[in-house]
Amino acid sequence: MNYIDSAVAEFRKILLEQQERCHSMDGENTDFSALKALIIGLIDGDGIGPTIMAEAKRVLRELLKDEISAGTVVLKEIEGLTLENRLSLGESVPKDVLKEIRSCHVLLKGPTTTPKGGSMESANVTLRRELDLYANVRPVTVPEEGIDWIFFRENTEGEYVLGSRGVELPAELTMDFRVTTVEGTRRIARAAFDYAKNNGKTNVAIVTKANILKKTDGMFSQICHEVAEEYPEITAEDWYIDIMAANLVNKDLRSKFEVFLLPNLYGDILTDEAAQIQGGVGTAGSANIGAKCAMFEAIHGSAPRLIEEGLGDYANPSSILRAVELLLRHVARSSAADRLQKAMDTAAEEKKVLCTGDKNGATCHEFGEYVLSLL
Numbered sequence: 001m002n003y004i005d006s007a008v009a010e011f012r013k014i015l016l017e018q019q020e021r022c023h024s025m026d027g028e029n030t031d032f033s034a035l036k037a038l039i040i041g042l043i044d045g046d047g048i049g050p051t052i053m054a055e056a057k058r059v060l061r062e063l064l065k066d067e068i069s070a071g072t073v074v075l076k077e078i079e080g081l082t083l084e085n086r087l088s089l090g091e092s093v094p095k096d097v098l099k100e101i102r103s104c105h106v107l108l109k110g111p112t113t114t115p116k117g118g119s120m121e122s123a124n125v126t127l128r129r130e131l132d133l134y135a136n137v138r139p140v141t142v143p144e145e146g147i148d149w150i151f152f153r154e155n156t157e158g159e160y161v162l163g164s165r166g167v168e169l170p171a172e173l174t175m176d177f178r179v180t181t182v183e184g185t186r187r188i189a190r191a192a193f194d195y196a197k198n199n200g201k202t203n204v205a206i207v208t209k210a211n212i213l214k215k216t217d218g219m220f221s222q223i224c225h226e227v228a229e230e231y232p233e234i235t236a237e238d239w240y241i242d243i244m245a246a247n248l249v250n251k252d253l254r255s256k257f258e259v260f261l262l263p264n265l266y267g268d269i270l271t272d273e274a275a276q277i278q279g280g281v282g283t284a285g286s287a288n289i290g291a292k293c294a295m296f297e298a299i300h301g302s303a304p305r306l307i308e309e310g311l312g313d314y315a316n317p318s319s320i321l322r323a324v325e326l327l328l329r330h331v332a333r334s335s336a337a338d339r340l341q342k343a344m345d346t347a348a349e350e351k352k353v354l355c356t357g358d359k360n361g362a363t364c365h366e367f368g369e370y371v372l373s374l375l
């Protein structure tokens with residue numbers, strides 16, 4: 001078979017698989033307050049992962065110590081999601097690791113390294129897909145500027161779902177795919193508008209490039225507006241991603257935005273920009289939420305450069321600690337979440353112990369100690 005014929009055959013398979021995915025999206029929401037024992041899976045990850053996770057675990061253990069001794073919360077360490085293990089098995093998430101992961105209600109995960117090139121998928125992308133974690137929720141605040149943003153990034157579709165399955169005519173061309181489904185868009189739109197409604201927000205910015213990507217972004221925007229009709233008290237505004245990227249650095253305008261609703265890749269890019277405005281990608285937490293399960297992580301990657309330069313111990317654990325706060329809120333442990341939020345806000349305000357990512361700053365462990373002392 002020539003390249004074109006095999007690409008066409010593969011495309012047919014992809015279309016059928018994606019159609020099948022559309023039909024398997026429903027699921028009942030877990031009621032965390034009704035569980036006899038909440039199982040929290042802990043995954044260290046690669047690079048600076050084990051270093052920042054060590055601090056996150058100490059803080060989590062302290063905040064939940066009564067429930068851990070009473071047995072209503074179980075912390076379960078999950079081994080084996082390391083780059084070495086994934087590469088040697090040739091699996092982005094090894095099967096036995098995935099099985100362990102599925103036995104947990106929620107996960108706290110350190111960053112995992114994605115090999116460049118090759119065909120191995122990012123472990124994050126695999127987990128988001130396998131666990132159907134469709135909502136990537138990322139809050140960003142700059143209180144002194146009145147910035148209180150929250151991003152609802154679609155987390156299972158767009159460029160990501162088939163990112164490792166593009167086609168190639170060698171030495172001629174390459175082509176990737178981008179997928180948007182009606183139900184996949186509807187559920188992320190509902191998550192964003194529900195959040196707005198329940199938290200007194202009146203503005204949702206729908207961010208696309210629907211003038212260019214007419215099918216996928218065109219439909220994303222259209223479905224979001226259909227959902228918006230169920231929330232007449234909330235204004236739904238259309239914005240294009242390019243001007244929105246500019247708006248976020250426009251100090252006269254940016255604090256007016258509240259809730260952002262956007263497809264996967266734009267959400268990836270815009271949330272790093274937003275985190276940088278807050279103080280750096282080391283400062284923002286990230287929640288990956290599905291109906292059944294949820295996974296909480298830092299917004300940034302495994303920082304191989306810090307490790308290469310021998311500066312791993314100087315990594316900033318703020319982002320993963322913010323993820324711990326999001327996890328606690330998600331599982332209805334709001335007083336523990338409030339305690340951590342207060343400690344993190346105080347740490348950010350006082351700036352007594354600051355991680356700068358180099359030897360001039362505090363170590364990750366010193367920052368962890370400081371946050372523990374503020375709880």
Ligand code: IPM
Binds near residue numbers: 300
């Ligand atoms: C993120 C990260 C991931 C993404 C990577 C690690 C696959 O950048 O969570 O934003 O692109 O989604």
Ligand code: MG
Binds near residue numbers: 269272299
């Ligand atoms: Mg990203």
